[in-house]
Amino acid sequence: MGNRLFSDFKSLDYVKEIAISGNIYRIFDINKAAKDIDLELKRLPYSLRILFENVLRINGKKESLLLFKQWLKNKKSDAEIPFMPARVLMQDFSGVPAIVDLAAMRDAVKKRGGNPLKINPLIPVDLVIDHSVQVDYYGTPNAFAENVKMEVQRNIERYRFSKWGQVAFDNFRVVPPGTGICHQVNLEYLSKIVWTKEEDGTTFAYPDSLVGTDSHTTMVNGVGVLGWGVGGIEAEAAMLGQPLSMILPEVIGVKLTGSLQGIITATDLVLTITQMLRKKNVIGKFVEFYGEGLDSLSIADRATISNMSPEFGATCGFFPTDNETIKYLHLTARDLDRIRLVEEYNKLQSLWREPAIIPEYTDILELDLTTLDTSLAGPKRPQDRTTLANCAASFKKQLPSLSKGNSDLETKYPVPNTNFAIGNGDVVIAAITSCTNTSNPSVMLAAGILAKKAIKAGLSTKPWVKTSLAPGSQVVTEYLVKSGLQKYLDDLGFNLVGYGCTTCIGNSGPLKPEIENTIIKNKLVAVSILSGNRNFEGRIHPFTIASYLASPPLVVAYALTGSINIDLKHDFLGKDQNGKDIYLKDIWPSAQEVRKVLDESLNAKMFKDKYNQVFIGDQEWQNIKVIKTDTYSWDKKSTYINNPPFFEEFPEPSDDLQNIKSARILAIFGDSVTTDHISPAGNISKTSPAAKYLIEQGIEPKDFNSYGSRRGNHEVMLRGAFANSRIKNLMCDGIEGGVTINQLNKQQMSIYDAAMAYKEQAIPLVIFAGKEYGCGSSRDWAAKATNLLGVKAVIAESFERIHRSNLVGMGVLPLILVNCTLQDLKLNGAEYITLQNSNKEIKPYNKLNCIIERKDGTIDTVELILQVFTDSEINYIQCGSIMHLVVRNFSK
Structure with missing residues (x-):
């Protein structure tokens, strides 16, 4: 094509x-x-x-x-269709390694005698640098400036490489750091709803569509743009003109009725929907919203719901275009001709929402918006919703399973050099962060109004709480300042810390050493509260075992109490200057208050001004100079950007499974192992294999940065595989962290070290797991590292959509157990595993036999089904990866 x-x-x-x-x-x-x-x-x-x-x-x-x-x-x-998106969206944690791959592919094509310039995006690609800012400084007026300074110092190599990509590749733009979160920038500026392209002197118009290297790409579904998250590997294929093969999906219709009542927010709505759809099991399916309830939902509300599609497991959460779409395009200062095109095109093409005509869906769920309650989700999964009234009791009930030996709710432990003490359930991080909610002016202004009322009532933030405000767009700061509410947020410590994902991605920065030490010493279950979309264990901060998702005003409220143990529905927050008890209901803003401030504070000029020079960046970004070259000049000493070893071997395409014979088990995992477990994005532990490597390269711990920022260096990422501090390999009973048993010497060691020992002897590896293996972020390094460790197959009870696709893209076989569970297999890790294919060729949905040879000599055979769905995916497996297939094609 x-x-x-x-x-x-x-x-x-x-x-x-x-x-x-x-x-x-x-x-x-x-x-x-x-x-x-x-x-x-x-x-x-x-x-x-x-x-x-x-x-x-x-x-x-x-x-x-x-x-x-x-x-x-x-x-x-079950039919396969090709899908060619109009464009690709990337954030820097996943986008930089994707460009590293393209640079490596240019080298590989050149080495094989081809033209390296053929490796070039053929459709528009936008990379938004939004994941690199960390909350090192907070609670002060200069926190933003200091964090930006640290961000540039840490990431200058990555930023220079991104700029090289901008000049080396066509159709590739970079949105500089400090602009906003990619999904919010996409919603407010990059999305066109109807795309246009000049070809052969003619302007064609067609629906805007995209894939993105972040699972929350679905946020733009709220404005009628079809798109979803994929791994960087699939995104690279799309960039290079390869249509993405997909199964025509089931579509679950969600009928919304009524409207949000009183103090209920869009956050409460989306947490309810997430719980409801997770229970329904919509993995791999489209979800589409309809019903008269849509009439009362703004685009911001719809986008809040669509953003959380990965959390409820769907491929996308789609809202058709309607009058709200047009209203939003005017608000965000889109071109008037484009707005007319969007309306006329969608009406002509039967893409405009017609409430009287209900499409046919695979299945239907209903939700009455008038029945919702104020909600949070936690302590470690977005679908684990609890009402505000039940939150304290829920935490108390779960504390024994969360704790590492201390489940005492009464005792407080003095924090050295302070006048306060902390205990189990105390909130040490309260962050207004993430595109999910900072894209929604109603909840952001509600947080500001609550802060104002709290200040006027004499309330203040507890001193052990690390507070931060990281909007997804500069427009948020504009309307908070114009409304006069930013001042009150500042007074409570919610100063601007940056425009990026920060706490939601794990870039929460360090706690004060005395607080960290108190948590560690007393084995406390400390708590994070954030207005984000993910709260998987070990993701937000290594020392906050429990994390809760909440609306921005609730984040502020919990910063005032400093504890999850307080029932905010019935207990008082504090006392005013006259000694009167102040309850949450006393300072919670009404819907009318929020609407009044919103009408007075938000206008189209803010969007026009802030996005007028979106690709220019600040002076520090402009000062980064690069030279255009066809191929990248790799610096072997770099600990950020390195030529990955994917093309060191280039085997001929094969269906042969003989390389998975007498394989050893690298790890056995339970249910809901996330991509954060497999390839963490945040803190690099000082005792990890990755830390050892960095120290050997002369990098001090203070300059480790994060795993996410070092995804351009395979040496770090390979050592960081399965390095999450909370992951549990069932081969190592009761131990947390990335360890396994090396069956060659029966010693416990890091998963990386064991894998390298097996690799030296050319021993293939497999991984076993339970349900929902690979849920969470669309993290291509979770599959890349699995491949480079020498894992040939992952055998699980079920896979999450994106990670399954990424494994296939890296040539790793995803296989599901058919007639048994992981527990039924009674594995201890000492077994030998052989896969047998009765067919001569690998085919979609192939049935394979898994031969399990146990230590006592007994042999069991269990049936597996290959989770490879299309002929195109079979080609990836045969060639070794998508990248091998593309390089092979462009080398001809």
């Missing part, structure tokens, strides 16, 4: 000219195409109508279009 946006097939018969605001556009008429195959288009979910247009435009074959008609018959399908 190259870089052409349409096929040379039958689809060209459906090209139609339209005139809007004096401009002529050509579109692919899906109404006509549907009529020609007798497909009732309006019975299809809106998200599938967008896929129908995509298949018509890039494939155009009648048999491919007929798959949608078949879908309507069964409300599901």
